[in-house]
Amino acid sequence: MRFNLVYGDPFDGITTKPYDYFTLDATFGLSSNQLLITGLHLLGRLWSVPVEVSKGTEMEFGIFQHFNYYDSQPVKDGTSFVPYRISEAASVGPGIIYRFPQVGNLTKLEQRIFVDGILLGGSLTDYYNVIDRDYNMGSGYSVKAVSLMDFGKVACFQIGADYYRIFTWKGYEGKDLATTDPLYLNDQGDKGNASLLVVNARFGLALSNRLKLDFYVSIYWRDTYYSYHDDVRSKTYDLSLGLQYQF
Template sequence: MNNMKRLLLLVIISVYAAILPAYSQIDTDTLEKADTLSVISSGKLRFQDSHTVSEVVPPDSIDVARYRKKHFWRAAGETVGFNIGLWAFDRYVLDGHYAYISWSTIKENFRHGFEWDDDHLHTNMFDHPYNGSIFFNAGRSNGYNFWQSELFAIGGSAMWEMFMECEYPSTNDIIATPVGGAAIGEVLYRASDLIIDDRASGGERFGRELAAFVVNPMRGLTRIFSGDAWKKRNTPGRNFGIPPISVELSLGGRLLTLWDNDEGTKAGVAAEVNIEYGDKFAETTKAPYDYFTFLLEVQGIKSQPLLSRAEIVGRLLSKEIVDKKDLNLNVGLYQHFDFFDSDTIREERNSSKLFPCAVPYKLGAPASVGGGVMFRYKPLPIMRIDGFLHLNGIALAGILTDFYRDYHRNYNWGSGFSIKAGANLNLWNDRLSLRLANQFYKIYTWNGYDSDFDWSTTPEGKPVNVQGDSSNSSFNHFEASFSYDIWKRLYFTAGFDMYIRNTNYDGLTIRDGGTSTISPHIESKQLGFHLMLTYKF
């Protein structure tokens, strides 16, 4: 590891150790007021044409004041304790080779420095950010705001990478874990905030505490350590009250097929959860995630991953620039977390290396932020149109490759940008609705391996500690759905998805038999169809 990398690492650790305790002494009253009070500006919805789970209730001032009290040593102890507990589980239960640490492995980690790892995309792009949410919520559950809690995520991730594994520290993990962890962590923190109620007792209280623990384990532990889990108060104990929130649950079937290639089809059950939290057209907001959307898609299709899609869009700050009876327009800064996963539909494939990979697409983008515009237009009493447009920079992403294979890795690391746009047409007070949306991602590999690499060599001869193929890739997801209210809040939903991945392998030479192809371009397409019943809570 060169001197610059050593210096960077020491700066990160020093900032975490020295600045964070001082943060607890700084007067951050303005930030904290925004953190708790900007979610709700009134006790009623601005637009009565939206389904909501509950009436809007502002937070109690007593609860807000209590959540401003910071407990640094408890938060730091929880961060360190989680890392030690996870290491012990990996070492003594899973017997993972990476968990056999010693002072020698720790010194070697500092000597060698960071490199790109070869774990599964799911591990690097979802599991590690989830771990980051645990670190994040160690701070969040102990009185720290969103930005301060991110320092706990950075510190917890750095501790794990440098001390808790005998594998070299991972460049991608030190980015994905804290940044993606903040997105997942804040969503889980606010979700758990809706569950707890310190006025409850008996079976209801136990059920609420258990549910909050499952949703947000670190907050559940903090409530146990502090005694809040069984203290009965005259206030609900919520940091944010109950903001406008809508939840949609869809259950049904899904069919997948590859487009342009004779690949057959796969079908099975599928479920989707859609959550919208907060007022998207709040006049001015500075509190991160006072408005966010969360999408989780799971499926039970043979050969396909259980988790096929996860998305978070969290608003960091915003301002409403148009507020009229029939038109609202809001601009803001948003954090994005994106995860798409698929697997082989049919394994029998053309042996040619220039044929698209048997897996159609994979994409993970845990570190993304950009500007966004949201609008609402109601030209007629029976018609409403909601839309959005986001342009984002992506600091870290992983996208499927057709060629590079090493250990569990079948994707290239890179960065780039994304463009997201969509609109919902609602008729007759949401009796009938049509949704159209498109997401486009462009990912560039920063540093590919030697383009003269001979692919006829054994897998053990493939390059390591690289971002992957020298390439640039695009991934486009288009979706359309139609919903009709068949009984109260129960809807029949039909729709389809189109996934298109294009990869240009810049300067890469592929040897296939006696021929060579320079800079190949490969495209794969998949269609998905679904029929579901959707309940809007």
């Protein structure tokens, strides 16, 4: 189940205060082997300025704050392997929103690109398991791009990609963590870096003025490189088909 919220208009030149434009996208897992919240994504505009390009085309350059969270549990019965988990808790950076003029039945064509510095992030670790903790902390960067298309009130299509890279700068080599007082452990985890590439596509077909048939697919690639352990890679995907009600 998904919940989407869009507040404001990025091309509204009147309301340009921080967070006058923001979006929220939450994904809930209803299956027995997944968490209740499997994805949470927030975007808030801190500052922006219009950029003149060509007649009929709108472009907005700004600074945006991001919060992104992806989580998964083992997807195969009988295994404890978790394919991915990553968090972009505190992130900020420049972005461009580009809206093209209407062409035929294509009533909306919009391109968005964001590049961010991750001040505080977290990623799944396959080795650092202390008490209930199975994640690393660190900093890094992310790049996001998405294309949005509306075909009048009949259909819509969206395709995008998110790339995250988080570096954990401090870790232990050959230390038995099970016999170490956790109060004296460093709080970052296993030294190394982790990346997650998410490619997704979404198609909506209008059934009425407010109701749409919604199809969504995502593919996840995780690569985790450890300084003192074997590297781990994973690939998985999810598909969903449902109904979308627009208020």
